[in-house]
Amino acid sequence: MKYYAxxxxxxxxxxxxxxRPQHLEFLEKGRNEGKIFANGKFSDGSGGLVIYIAESTDEVVETVRQDPYVSSGARGYEIHExxxxxxxILPQ
Structure with missing residues (x-):
């Protein structure tokens, strides 16, 4: 597995x-499924960061496009391995 910012x-x-409420539900589901390592908003109000755990960039793109923030056009996204x-100590 790889990590993606x-x-x-x-x-x-x-x-x-x-x-926001739908986005937070999406994140909670991802954490519960072991697909999200960490997430949080930027204190300057410019957006946020999610660290995904996945096999490939394609898998992350597919997941990110399901985020209500992204699918609604509220947020853009930029993915970096x-x-x-x-x-x-990291979760297994």
């Missing part, structure tokens, strides 16, 4: 507010 810059602030370095 997905930036979600705001395109439309009103839609971001409108689709992330070679994480940490001393933290």
């Amino acid at each position: 997905v930036f979600l810059p705001i395109i439309n602030i009103e839609k971001s507010q409108q689709f 992330w070679e994480m370095v940490t001393r933290a």
